[in-house]
Amino acid sequence: MSNILLFNKPFRVLTQFTDQEQRATLADYIKIPGVYAAGRLDYDSEGLLILTGDGQLQHQLASPAFKxxxxxxxxxxxxxxxxxxxxLQKGVTLKDGPTRPAQAQRVDEPDWLWPRTPPVRYRKEQPTSWLKLTITEGRNRQVRRMTAAVGFPTLRLIRWSIGTWSLEQLPPGQWREDTIHLPASTPRPRSRSDRRPHAGQGQRSRRQR
Structure with missing residues (x-):
């Protein structure tokens, strides 16, 4: 049994706790020592990030072997x-090889969407659309490269879920705790979530026993 944090990373926040260039980092939002991101989320992407202080769990959550x-x-x-x-559904060929088939569908703009700061820059003569995409890989900037490969560059990217966890009821810049049991032989984790979000300056909550 291990504790994890589910964090809704805002736009232009690094998935690390220090930066020599003084850019925004996880340290601006999470004040719990000894936790680290399990996997990465690009500086210019938003959404779900999992953090843990358990090194083995961190490796398992980030490992492509778990798909x-x-x-x-x-x-x-x-x-x-x-x-x-x-x-996209069949898989596209990128410079580092073909991707696995993805789940892809055209969707309306999500009703849970929050404003981005700064906002996306639009070209008046060019409309935009929304795509929901599920992948089981973790290549560098993979979703952006996939949409560009089929002729539709990504303007805004939000990671909604990882495995069974999602951003539901979790505003940007806030986090909540979760407890996970992940046996070595089980690639899909089971979790029990504390649904109360914490603001960036919040402290660890006490779970009711």
Whole structure:
């Protein structure tokens, strides 16, 4: 049994606790010592990040061997076509090789979406659309490269879920605790979540026993 933190990372926040260039980091939001990100989320992406102080668990959660599904919402430039959706579903070839098949579908703008600061820059003559994409890999900037490969560059990217965890009721810049049991032989974790979000300056809550 291990504790984890589920954090809704805002735009332009590094997934580390220090930065020589004085950019925003996890330290600006999370004041609990000894926890580290299990996996990464790009500086210019938003959404779910898992942190833990358990080194073995950190490795398991981040390892591609577990093929843990990650679901993203991507706002792309242009009205994404059925052909592009089909290519994403079959897998696309990137510079570092073909991707696994993905779950991909065109969706409406999410009703839970929060404003981004700064906002996305639009071209008046170019419409945008939203895509829901689930992958089981963790390559560098993979979703952005996949949508670009099919002709629809990503303008905004939000990771909604990792495995069974999601951003539900978790505003940007806040975190909540969870407890996880992850046997070495089990690639899909079972979790019991404390649904109360914590503000960036919040302290660890006491779980009711």
């Amino acid at each position: 843990m599904p990650k679901t993203y919402y991507a706002q792309v430039e242009g009205l994404i076509s059925d052909e592009a959706i089909s290519r």
